[in-house]
Amino acid sequence: xxxxxxxxxxxxxxxxxxxxxxxxxxxxxEEGLKIxxxxxxxxxxxxxxxxxxxxxxxxxxxxxxxxxxxxxxxxTSIDYQFIKDSFGVSIADGVLALTKNSQISGKTEQMxxxxxxxxxxxxxxxxxxxxxxxxxxxxxxxYWNRDKKIxxxxxxxxIYNHLKDGNDYLSNRLLQKIxxxxxxxx
Numbered sequence: 052x053x054x055x056x057x058x059x060x061x062x063x064x065x066x067x068x069x070x071x072x073x074x075x076x077x078x079x080x081e082e083g084l085k086i087x088x089x090x091x092x093x094x095x096x097x098x099x100x101x102x103x104x105x106x107x108x109x110x111x112x113x114x115x116x117x118x119x120x121x122x123x124x125x126x127t128s129i130d131y132q133f134i135k136d137s138f139g140v141s142i143a144d145g146v147l148a149l150t151k152n153s154q155i156s157g158k159t160e161q162m163x164x165x166x167x168x169x170x171x172x173x174x175x176x177x178x179x180x181x182x183x184x185x186x187x188x189x190x191x192x193x194y195w196n197r198d199k200k201i202x203x204x205x206x207x208x209x210i211y212n213h214l215k216d217g218n219d220y221l222s223n224r225l226l227q228k229i230x231x232x233x234x235x236x237x
Contacts, residue, residue: 059115121180131143
């Protein structure tokens with residue numbers, strides 16, 4: 052694939068996810084603040100782009116494509132087959148691994164299942180999950196109570212422990228975010 056076709060593919064995916072996540076938002080750190088969900092998708096991509104600067108072995112197209120699409124199966128009408136037909140089996144498999152299996156009961160059990168599936172994927176998929184949690188460890192929504200923040204921090208530690216060997220830069224960055232997140236709990 053040429054560089055131009057690669058960036059064209061990334062642009063096509065960006066347009067798609069912009070449409071798919073239109074109208075979705077999440078709560079900000081201040082009461083009443085709603086942030087467009089596409090901001091989260093962009094933040095994960097930015098983390099991946101930064102990690103690429105520190106690790107030249109990362110397959111940029113796979114990592115960025117999966118970062119863009121990481122929440123589509125879980126949060127939109129798009130399914131695995133659509134991603135496979137549109138972007139190929141490697142991207143579809145990566146996005147599916149990043150998707151929690153709603154047939155499994157229990158949030159922790161769903162996360163562990165996803166982490167195990169991620170571990171069977173190329174390291175780029177590990178990177179996306181690490182980047183995703185890094186981005187989710189900015190200021191929590193204003194309405195989260197202390198217990199929710201603690202549970203979220205504990206989930207981040209589980210993710211770190213499962214995927215820390217995937218990328219040194221992102222693993223260290225996640226550890227830093229885990230450490231700095233503690234001030235939201237005190």
